[in-house]
Amino acid sequence: MTSDWKLIGSGFVIASVGAVATMLYIVGVSGLYVGRYAAGVIALSCAAVLALIFHRYLGRFLDTLDLRVGNAADDDEPNP
Numbered sequence: 049m050t051s052d053w054k055l056i057g058s059g060f061v062i063a064s065v066g067a068v069a070t071m072l073y074i075v076g077v078s079g080l081y082v083g084r085y086a087a088g089v090i091a092l093s094c095a096a097v098l099a100l101i102f103h104r105y106l107g108r109f110l111d112t113l114d115l116r117v118g119n120a121a122d123d124d125e126p127n128p
Contacts, residue, residue, distance in 0.1 A: 055112065062105050069098035 072095035079088030 055116075058109060062102065062109055065098055066102040066106070069095050069102055072098065 072091045076088045076091030076093075076095055079085070079091055081088075
């Protein structure tokens with residue numbers, strides 16, 4: 049697997065973690081609203097853990113993209 053595909057796959061995994069965290073947050077708040085406190089607290093706890101994981105890996109992923117874009121921009125400059 050080339051590094052381009054590996055980077056794309058990593059982006060999809062990170063985006064999926066963020067999406068699942070958001071979905072669990074909505075389910076947790078809804079559970080608390082309708083009186084299903086145990087399910088709501090469990091969903092919110094899982095959402096918090098996934099949100100922390102998302103936040104941790106998103107920064108690293110964006111730094112990697114910035115480095116790749118910076119290297120690609122250097123290649124486009126004409127040689128003097």
